[in-house]
Amino acid sequence: MTIRLGVVMDPIHTFNPKKDTTVVLMQAALAAGWEVIGFEQGDLWLDQGAAKGLGRRLQVNADAHTQPNHWYQADEPVPLNLGELDVLLMRKDPPFDSEYVYSTYILEAAQRQGALVVNDPQSLRDCNEKVFATQFPDCCPPVLVTRNNKLLREFHKTHSDVIFKPLDGMGGSGIFRVKADDPNVGVILETLTHFGTETIMAQRYLPEIKAGDKRILVIDGEPVPYSLARIPSQGETRGNLAAGGTGVAQPLSERDRWIVAQVAPSLVAKGLLFVGLDVIGDYLTEINVTSPTCAREINNAFDTDIGGLLIAAIAKRLEAK
CATH class of the missing domain: 3.30.1490.20 (ATP-grasp fold, A domain)
Structure with a gap:
């Protein structure tokens, strides 16, 4: 039976397929033979407590990076019971505002009705991406x-x-x-x-920011063996790519792996299957749980398959159900 994956995300026409991690994940799901259905936040609703949504069946071209104007196809939207989907992947970018919280309530209803939701809706609400890191004081500055x-x-x-x-x-x-x-x-x-x-x-x-703010992706408690160091531009303090930083992929250090080992058990227990740790020098600074990025850049540098790793981890969870 074909696995049906719903993806809650920003409008797909706004994506840059050369960089967007959500595109990487959808490509991996399609390559595994899954059906991919896209939703925006405004497509979700509760009807007498039942989670529903207007979903569009999506196709994402394997050569997305070479066809910027024709890299996806979307069918006409149809109403669906979200709890009847096998998986719902929450990939709506921040801000983490009231509307984001309301979406997690709907996803939580879908979870009660049978769907596997990644990441867990309650944990999305509980784990503020900056405050959550302070639960691991030995790792933090x-x-x-x-x-x-x-x-x-x-x-x-x-x-x-x-x-x-x-x-x-x-x-x-x-x-x-x-x-x-x-x-x-x-x-x-x-x-x-x-x-x-x-x-x-x-x-x-942390002066080590000059060498980059490392994004470490963790999939069901296991780190991708490479990070993306986001190096600030000249005269900048921030390494974020959105703030003009330059991404350089590199292998994890022993300290990076140690930090992951401290955090991973909590991530798994909270149902956080796809997470991005931010590490500057030897210190954990943030734990990104809403919509971790940088998969495309790491894949391009080291021929990894981060999307495939996540899809395999989700399939394992589905088998366990």
Whole structure:
């Protein structure tokens, strides 16, 4: 029987098939003989507690990277009971806002009705991508999460060179590096905390960022053996590709593997099958659970099959069900 995979994602016409990890995953599913059905957030609803959606059967060309204008085909949308699908893959990019949370409620209903949801909807809600990392203090640099201005200033005074960032940011947005003599520390904290009404994160600045912010992909507790080091552009603090960083794929270090080993049991227990760890130097800085990226870049550099690894892990979970 053909496995039916629903993918909740941003509008497919906005994707760059040369880079997008969701395209990699859909290609792998199709290569395995699965049926792929696409949904946007607005296509999902609850009807008397039953999860439903308007789904479009998708085909993604194997040579997507050479056909930028004709790389996918989408059938007309049809109403479906989400719980009757074998798998639902949540690939909607942040922001993690109220609409994202409401989508997880619908996916949770589909989960109760029989579908395997990747990643687990409750864990998507519980595991803030910045705060979740603090559950592993031995892996992290000095870090503080608060909206208290006095505590933030004390942290800055103690560590001199500090990164301040919002808890709901993505792609490097809203990140400030504040050195010891920065006269703008007050206004930066006022801006980020909205005058003490919103909680933010402070981390000691890691000079190793110059060698790259490494994205390590973890599939059902096992690391892909290569990471993508996102190296900041000249004069930048942030390595995010969205902020102009350059990606360089490289093998995992022993420390990278040690960090994965500390985190992996929790990921598996929480139903987080596809996760991206962010590591600067020897330190874990974030755990990305919503829509991890960088699969295409790593595949291109080392001829890996990250999509195939995830599809195999999902198939294993389906067999266990």
